[in-house]
Amino acid sequence: MEDEPPPQGVSAKVLEATLLSALKMLDVGKWPIFSLCSQEELKLIRQACVFGSAGNEVLYATENDEVFVLGMNCSGCLGTGDMQSTIEPKRLDSLCGKKIACLSYGSGPHVVLATEEGEVYTWGHNAYSQLGNGTTNHGFVPCQVSTNLVNKKVIEVACGSHHSMVLTSDGEVYTWGYNNSGQVGSGSTANQPIPRRVTSCLQNKIVVNIACGQMCSMAVVENGEVYVWGYNGNGQLGLGSSGNQPTPCRIAALQGIRVQRVACGHAHTLVLTDEGQIYAWGSNSYGQLGTGNKSNQSYPTTVVVDKDRVIEIAACHSANTSAAKTQSGQVYMWGQCRGQSVTFPHLTHFACTDDVFACFATPAVMWRLLSVEPDDHLTVAQSLKKEFDNPETADLKFLVDGKYIHVHKVLLKIRCEHFRSTLNSDDEIIEMSEFSYPVYRAFLEYLYTDNIRLPPEDAIGLLDLATLYRENRLKKLCQQTIKQGICEENAIALLSAAVKYEAQDLEEFCFRFCINHLTVVTQTQGFAEMDHDLLKNFISKASRVGAFRN
Template sequence: MYSNPKMICSSLCSWPIFNSLESKFVSQIHMVFVYGTLGNEALIVTKDKMVYGLGKNVNGCLGIGNKNATLKPQKVEALCGKDIKTFACGIGPHVLALTKEGEHRLRKVYSWGFNNRGQLAQCVNKKNSLQVISIPTLVQLRTPEGSASMKRIMNIACGSNHSVAITEDGEVYICGDNRFNQLGNIQNRYFNSSDNEYLFKPQLGNDNLDRKKIVHVSCGGTFTMAITKSREVYGWGNNSFGKLGIRENYETIYTPQRVNLEQGLVVVKVVCGIEHTLALTDEKKIYAWGRNNDGQLGIGHTEFTSQPIMLYYQIRPETEIKWVDIAALNCSNISVAVSEEGRVYVWGNCHGEKIVTPTVTPFSNMHDAIARYGPSVMHEPLILYVNGGSDILECLKTAFNDSSTSDLKIEVEGQVIYVHKAILKIRSLHFKTMFQHNWKENNQSTIKPVQFSYVVYKAFLKYLYTDVIDLPIEKTSELLDLAEEYCESNLKQYCIHMIKQGITVSNVAHFYAIAVKCNLQELEKFCVKFAINHKSAMTDDDFVELIQKMMKTFIMKVGKVGDFKK
């Protein structure tokens, strides 16, 4: 709603599945989508509208016509030339693709992968259903009367095992698993079994919404949320832990019901985790409800709620943060949001840690944040190439260490890094001070700093170009020293954040010592709290090392105030 497609930029190196791709092939990529249990499957769309599958290929979900894994990109012949707009997937996995406008202004939906519950909308009934469809197949939408209907599809969404599409007219078509009525109590005549468990062909679902027009839809694991044209939010399906935002009960909701949001709120986007929901309003506020066992609601504790609660988060005293975008994944408890200042925040399950309040990341887009802290799958496709050219942020990333455009070389430990004086002056107070005076080396083409290692100095320079810290956690302490030496306050805070995210029972003593050395009281307290919370997981050696360093710190502090005489 608020995001600009031109500003969606990220690096493929955040996603391990692309590490083996040749640079020539990478340069031709337009869009990628990573999915699967461990992010081990991907779809790639190139600038010439060719589509490729890469990875494990569970249940034929790559669409390449078989169930064999592939280490090299293989063409998805059925989609090549179709001009793909977006993808969506469930946990089977089952995959949907939506094409852009083509002949007769139609957008078409293709489906493939696991079909055990009718989630691909390809078979007439459960009895003759194909369990796996390994070739993308056009979805035929039919009206309740059974006639073929050529619909202009605006968007698609997948739950764990159900699929939803909304049309230009605000109609909702839905199919798949209905054991929790996530299909909205579709009338019995549409089912081919008496138990109403699965729906194998898509049917119109607006009957239970009083024909309200739907403009946006999102799916959790076993529930569905929708925004109407009047910007009200409705939910149906599994309501355990109050994830539908309906207070009356926590039982399955058989027909769409309005979420208990305040009257007058204008909701522009809703996203679903596996068991929680976030809503973004036109006033740039976030409301959250549902399960909260990992802090995924961002409200400071881990108790669930069926009543939507507004996130109140201050970036400084009396200045409430404003949000412009949100994201969640239907297979995870992580939540992500972008502030008006362009900062990306995460909370919930962040690589096993429970983060109960929005925490700023060192990233400038949600894809990189999810790649670092999430379950290694994408919430939506990543666009790398838009409208025939790269934007300014992508150009800056490309310019780093580019010898063809550089006007300055920095040599560290005998290795050269190619940079640009103007960018260094704009981004770093250290370099601005260095270059603005009548510095004797102003006209020299090479400088040789000696205080820091090549790996750390290169990471610092790359940060100036990308706003991303690309460095192993064990090297972060040296980068922290550099930030202190160069008066880089933002970089310093990013380093502290990285350390917090990377602390383990085996390195907590090391980082505690660093916190004491650099007088980082916040980090010092964090290390102590981490050790207390993970005491049972620490080995005797780890625990003894931490206690020894804490005793040394105590002795030093007491000695400084003159109370320790012996």
């Protein structure tokens, strides 16, 4: 049955208003500065960032990509062309329609913003050339930074107190601004007035994540190594010393640990590994390392957040507060909490790490650009997702384990080479016995949504299907799901699957997990029933890495 056309006489404006009313409102109620906005204005906000020395400035974007600012306007950081404060939202015409991808800010404050097109704009405090325009004059309006960034697409931005850093889509890092401690990574301590690429140890590395502390810089490369440079007086570089570092240096203490994300506080650092663990180091005056004491640490130290896997870490260069979110959705905080010290991760009642900084941090500023996606915006992707397993519009059914899955032939042919060559126009029902219902349903749903929803044990079956159908991206997603769900009980089964399907990266991950939890893993039923050849190879490899040494 085809979708009915809209009733005659319904205008485009009415339809648009109906769609907009279904959009989810960004929850900014915990940030005091938004009390200056009316409820009508709040309903339109889709992105926001609260910043400044006391959380007294804010930039926000609406659902139609208009950009507004509000607040004290220190050093012209609102970009309105002057230094006048405002309690009424002011529109920034130069940024309207640009679609903001990411934003960061310094202590002056200065602002660095990247658009979805990869363009970089800066404005605000500039006494140390942190705007990257070659001068030390404050910037009262947003200006594009183009020197050395022409034909580069910026995908991530980060600011320290008075220096700036960006990451490009090809994995290069560029820095500029204040450099008294080597935080721009140039090898000297001279301020850097324009963007220059950070080379040295990063010359041939592909960087995937960046962060700035007050006067230091961090980069994670694609193999999970972490490189650091800049001020190190509190041990925030994790090098085991307190000497400054003028060029990027790898953290040797994290050898063999694959880091996914790094987050910097005022003078402390957090990293998140691919096993969902947190390591912290640096200043600990408020317990922001989560170690149970207030002693600084110059080496990476494990932070224990319950027994759950951590999926997000949060810190901000202007605060001594740390936060994390687990896979089950629980949010923890530690460090400075409204002047008090919380030295162990403390379970909050919040649903997101952003609320930790709104309610507990000093100053109450955002650690990232806060964004919300529309709930019912009729994009192509969302329309396709909605039609999966819809018997009213489907023209093909798969019969698996006695259950039907309703799909659309044309979409299967567009999305999958296997179906392009095997589906016939007269097919109405296809019986499938090679795979289980959960596995085959997850595969078909993936073709509609580009995502998979399966427990790790079923993801093994989907990995088998992806290998058979030569769906390489699906193989990667399966491996990611398996990694996130690995535990002592299923580690051997997942390792066996990785070997069987020649997933080398996954095999190495599972092997490393088994070695790290060797005592428990060797006591499981899976280990007792392990294939002889696999067991032989496992013991040999474990011996080579020193797993059986006293």
